[in-house]
Amino acid sequence: MLTKATVQKSIDRLPSKFSIDELIEELIFIQKVEDGLQQSRDNNVVSHEDVKSAISKWSK
Numbered sequence: 083m084l085t086k087a088t089v090q091k092s093i094d095r096l097p098s099k100f101s102i103d104e105l106i107e108e109l110i111f112i113q114k115v116e117d118g119l120q121q122s123r124d125n126n127v128v129s130h131e132d133v134k135s136a137i138s139k140w141s142k
Contacts, residue, residue, distance in 0.1 A: 084113055088112060092112055
């Protein structure tokens with residue numbers, strides 16, 4: 083979940099004029115990064131070896 087402080091920092095990084103679409107795109111990106119970081123903290127990750135193994139099966 084985003085905090086007001088995170089949203090405010092995002093708004094501060096945008097140019098003085100921006101569209102609502104640009105703001106929403108920025109907030110969605112930040113939320114996805116926050117989600118990924120939380121997944122990492124929760125050890126909900128896929129190892130590099132598991133990814134390599136899965137990809138190698140695609141080409142067979």
